[in-house]
Amino acid sequence: MITHPTAAPADAGATRAVLSARGLAKRFGSFLAVNNVDIDVHHGRIHALIGPNGAGKSTVFNLLTKFLKPTAGRIVLDGTDITAMDPACVARMGMVRSFQISATFGDMTLLDNVRVALQRPNSLYHQFWRSLTSLDRLNRQAMELLDRVGLADMAHLRANNLSYGRKRALEIATTLALEPRVLLLDEPLAGMGQEDVEHMASLIKSVSRDCALLMVEHNLKVVGDISDEITVLQRGEILARGDYATVSADPRVREAYMGSEDDGH
């Protein structure tokens, strides 16, 4: 079945979207980079934003995370209109963006990296920081997060000593310290070898159980394996959306990717 680009997905009403955008548009001068994009990201689900180079994925990502101001449209987070809010404000509301910059400190141990993240103002654990008795709790929590991303046995290594893939797993741990309601990942698999890709893909899947997750990703094999819903952009507009079987069978999507080097299959 091919879904109409502007129609809401069939099961969109089943759970309320944590993050929702309607009629999103972005103009750079006279160039309309994004036009009339609707998107819903649900708790416990992975929504992948895909499309050929220049389709508008990063622009939509930056609009949703408030790094760009939309020319038109509305963005709602947990029922609150965040269209006019700044990135720091939406971060405090639980929208966490990862991978646009490295979030780790190379000279610090993995444990300290996660402890720093747990002490950030928008971390729910910040409140424990001041009291000495809370240090045990902080350490325990940091170790739990490292364990969750498969790095517990390296807790006392310096982050600089990690492989690229493990650094990114550490970034996930520091991101989780903020207890995101919505997690936005910008090309989380970029530059990784196959083994790291598989580890990161299963990590993303496991993380998504506790939040609403949106990722921009070029690796279509992984997108197909772990996404619950996919939005395909082309020239700034929604070309198709639905589950992987739906969008991959859509002749318009196939045509959009023809000749593209992005297909991870």
Ligand SMILES: Nc1ncnc2c1ncn2[C@@H]1O[C@H](COP(=O)(O)OP(=O)(O)OP(=O)(O)O)[C@@H](O)[C@H]1O
């Ligand atoms: N700040 C800007 N000023 C002018 N044009 C821009 C700006 N940012 C993006 N664009 C243009 O908007 C279009 C969409 O770009 P965007 O980076 O969102 O695409 P993308 O799908 O993320 O591409 P890629 O997969 O190559 O990263 C492109 O034509 C790009 O040149």
